[in-house]
Amino acid sequence: MTVRRTRQATTGFIHDFREFALKGNVVELAIAVIIGAAFGKIVTSFVEDIVMPFINPLVPQGNWREATIGPGIRIGEFFGSIIDFIIIALVLFVAIRVLGSWKRREQETPSPTEKECPYCLTMVPIAASRCRSCTSNLPPDPSQVFNR
Structure with a gap:
């Protein structure tokens, strides 16, 4: 009798978990996280490979991402992360505005x-x-x- 209840509880738990995991919101969130991680790599590459060559000659030490203050405080990495964040935020802001304008056009009601x-x-x-x-x-x- 206890085995039957345990089996039903386990089967019910697995069923409930499967429903939860396969809901649209959870799958969409997982896709968004994966795309966000890939987008972060693209932005980091953009900053390191395209922006940095223009900024490095202006910095007396060369590569500013490797700049340190004192023994091991990597201030260059910190500023690099801030620049990455600003670029990601700017691109997301522009993308959301463009998508919002498209959505508003679709929702305009005819006279x-x-x-x-x-x-x-x-x-x-x-x-x-x-x-x-x-x-x-x-x-x-x-x-x-x-x-x-």
């Missing part, structure tokens, strides 16, 4: 094609001057007056 009759509350075309249900004269739509 309405119908309006509500104030007398019988049925929907009629915007350009209509009479309601098709109650045949009452409709007040002109201010946006349509200038378009005629």
Whole structure:
């Protein structure tokens, strides 16, 4: 009897864990972490291989990432990490703004094609001057007056 309960509990735990691990959010988070790590390597390479050759001649000691203060305080590595962070933050900021503008374009709603009759509350075309249900004269739509 105890074996059966233990087996059911284990099977239930495995089932619950499988559901949790395969949820979209967890998988997407894992992908984001992997892509973020790869992106961090790209940015570090960009700073070390492209930015550093321009900065190294300006630093009296040469490679500023290897600069130290006192016995073993690697201040150059610290500043290099700060520059990496700033570049990553800037690229992410630009990417999020671009994605946000694309999303806003998709969400823009088209102008309405119908309006509500104030007398019988049925929907009629915007350009209509009479309601098709109650045949009452409709007040002109201010946006349509200038378009005629």
